[in-house]
Amino acid sequence: MVFSLPKRLFSCSSLLRNRAIIYTSNGPVTQALSIITYQPLPPPPPNTINIKFILAPINPADLNTIEGVYPSKPSLSSNLSSSGKGSKDEPVFVAGNEGLAEVVDVGEGVSGLEKGTWVVMDKPQVGTWATSRNVGVKDVIRLPFGKLNGLSEAHGATMTVNPTTAYNMLDSFIQLSEGDWIIQNGANSAVGKLVIQIAKIRGLKTINFVRSRDNLSELVKELEKLGATKVLTYDDLYDKSIRGKVKEWTGGKDIRLALNCVGGEPAAAIAKLLGSNAHLVSYGAMSKKPLSLPTSLFIFKNLTSHGFWQTRWSKENSRHKKAALIGTLAEWMTQGKLKAPDHENLTIFRHDSDEEATQKVRETLRRVAEGKVGKKVLFKLEDVNA
Known part of the structure; x- marks a missing residue:
C-alpha cells in the first residue's frame, strides 16, 4: 500500500532550513549577536502566514534595541527549534524591526493574502533579520504594488520607518498648503x-x-x-x-x-x-x-x-489608515517621486557557516555603529539546504 502526504507539506519553505540573527541578552552588537540555523517552517496555523524575507535594513534603532536602550522591546521566540537556541528551553530574540517579505504559505482563515504577495511589517520588532518566519495575519500589511509595477526591493524593505516618519511629520501637526x-x-x-x-x-x-x-x-x-x-x-x-x-x-x-x-x-x-x-x-x-x-x-x-515617534503613531492609528499611507508611499515610489535610499546589500550566503556568518554580521554592525558606512545596509539571508 502506498501512502501520499498532503501537497502543502512539499512547499518550498518546508524543504529548506532557515537562519536568523539572534541575541539572548542585551549588549554591544559586536558581542550580543550571533547567527543560528533552525528547522524548516511547518505549515502555518490558522490565521497566520509563513513569510520569506527578501531584504531587511539596519536602522539606528535596531542597534539601540539590541543594546537595550530603545523603548520598543521585542518578544522572545521559542518556536524556531525543538532543542537548543530558539527552543522553549532556550528562547531568543530575533533582531530586526523593518523589512520586505513575500508570502510563501497561508493558514486557514486567511483572506486577502496569497502566495507571492509582498508584505511589510505592521507589528514592531517582529524579527526581520531572518530567512523565514511565521507571523499573524495582522502583523503585516499587503503592498498594493510589486516588482512588476516598478517597486524595488529596496523601496519595500525601507518603507515603514523613514518614509512614514517624514510623511506624518508633514501631515500631523499643522495644515500646510502649496507654497x-x-x-x-x-x-x-x-x-x-x-x-x-x-x-x-x-x-x-x-x-x-x-x-x-x-x-x-x-x-x-x-x-x-x-x-x-x-x-x-x-x-x-x-x-x-x-x-x-x-x-x-x-x-x-x-x-x-x-x-x-x-x-x-x-x-x-x-x-x-x-x-x-x-x-x-x-x-x-x-x-x-x-x-x-x-x-x-x-x-x-x-x-x-x-x-514624534513613528512606533507610537503606528500603535495609535488603525490598520486601514496605515495601509492607506503605505499605499500612497508605494505609489509615489513606483512613479519615481521617492528615491530608494543609497544602499548596499549584505548577503549571508548558504555556504557560510554559522560562525563565518556571525563574524560577517558583527563586523558590518561595528562599522555601522562607528558611522563608517555611508549607505543604508540591507540584510539578505539565504536559507540553507535541509
Missing part, C-alpha cells in the same frame, strides 16, 4: 531627504541645514536635485543675517513648521526663525544634547513643541 515653507536640520539624513521629496510632491518649499564638509557642493546639488529649495550650513544658521535672508526668500510669509533631529543649539536656532503659532517637531537628538528653547518663543510667538 508654504518648512525648515529642518539634519537635512541630509534619511528622513531629511524624504522630507524634501515629499514636500516637493506637495508643493511645499524647504529650508534645509546640514553640517559643513569638504564635499558640501556635492551634497547641496544632491539635495537640490531631490527638491530642496534652499540648502545651508549651521554656520549660515548662526549668522546674524539669516533672519533677513529667510524673510526675503519667503516674501515675509511665516514659517510654521520646523523639524528637528539634532537637538541642542541647532534646534533652538531654527525655532527662532519660526513665525507665530508655529510647531517644532523633534524626532531625534543626534547631537545628544538637550532641547533648550527660549521662553520668549512660547510667550510671544505661541510656539508649540512636539515629539
